[in-house]
């Protein structure tokens with residue numbers, strides 16, 4: 001056994017994308033869960049300095065296979081690459097992480113002759129998602145009863161998929177779209193969506209050491225807390241007793257709002273969790289319902 005394998009012995013192995021779109025958010029999640037580490041940039045494995053965990057930095061697209069085969073216990077990657085690597089039966093998605101949100105779409109030139117997926121079927125499609133695109137167009141070809149040479153030709157490229165149509169390599173592409181800026185700049189538009197995806201925390205179905213389960217639960221619960229903290233804010237306001245029913249209809253909270261008396265007759269203070277993305281509308285509605293001194297606080301961390 002070499003020195004590295006020895007240092008990993010008994011540790012929970014946790015795979016993190018080594019670069020790319022998901023990397024920064026993953027390091028923020030590790031910090032929020034207080035999983036500390038010092039990474040030598042030349043090494044893709046490093047041990048945590050405060051937990052029996054080793055972090056393994058891998059390409060996002062390889063993580064499902066490492067976790068699915070049990071070489072690594074936990075991992076963060078995109079839901080899309082789990083399906084693309086056909087590992088969904090061998091990994092459990094234990095938490096959705098609320099970032100890396102995008103859609104896998106069929107895109108074609110905006111001003112070209114192809115308007116529908118049926119028009120594109122039988123032609124050339126370029127993608128980094130050859131499994132998912134193959135399944136999708138396979139069904140489409142079957143439906144249209146296309147045989148042999150007439151079936152859709154799927155070709156793999158590793159990146160810059162959006163350039164394929166203008167370079168004459170493809171009639172359409174299958175690629176990830178978030179804001180749509182890349183496709184617009186390439187003169188493409190969507191004609192179908194194969195799936196919506198986001199980053200997920202995955203656990204292997206082949207955990208080698210049952211003794212690791214409590215640590216897996218602790219890490220999962222901490223990460224779920226960090227994710228929830230980024231989704232919610234705490235809203236606090238004062239309201240007259242007779243307006244409380246309407247105000248709590250607007251802010252029912254996760255379980256129920258905390259209501260306490262103010263040192264002024266007939267006035268109450270309410271404290272409640274609300275979804276960050278809805279908070280501006282909620283504040284407008286609260287003020288309309290008679291709330292005063294409406295304050296909103298970010299959460300650093302939580303367990304809910």
Ligand SMILES: Nc1ncnc2c1ncn2[C@@H]1O[C@H](COP(=O)(O)OP(=O)(O)OP(=O)(O)O)[C@@H](O)[C@H]1O
Pocket residue numbers: 017019020021022059060061077078079080081099100101102159176177178179197198199
């Ligand atoms: N534009 C995007 N918006 C949001 N999430 C994205 C976007 N593009 C990719 N993702 C998510 O991030 C995952 C990894 O994508 P990324 O392009 O970073 O992969 P990579 O090939 O590992 O990195 P790189 O492109 O730097 O080589 C994707 O599988 C998807 O889940």
Ligand SMILES: O=P(O)(O)OC[C@H]1O[C@H](OP(=O)(O)OP(=O)(O)O)[C@H](O)[C@@H]1O
Pocket residue numbers: 021158159160161162175176177178179180181182183
């Ligand atoms: O809708 P948008 O917000 O413009 O994002 C979509 C782009 O992001 C991804 O590529 P990325 O930038 O990761 O590079 P890649 O082409 O090398 O995969 C994806 O492949 C699109 O090209």
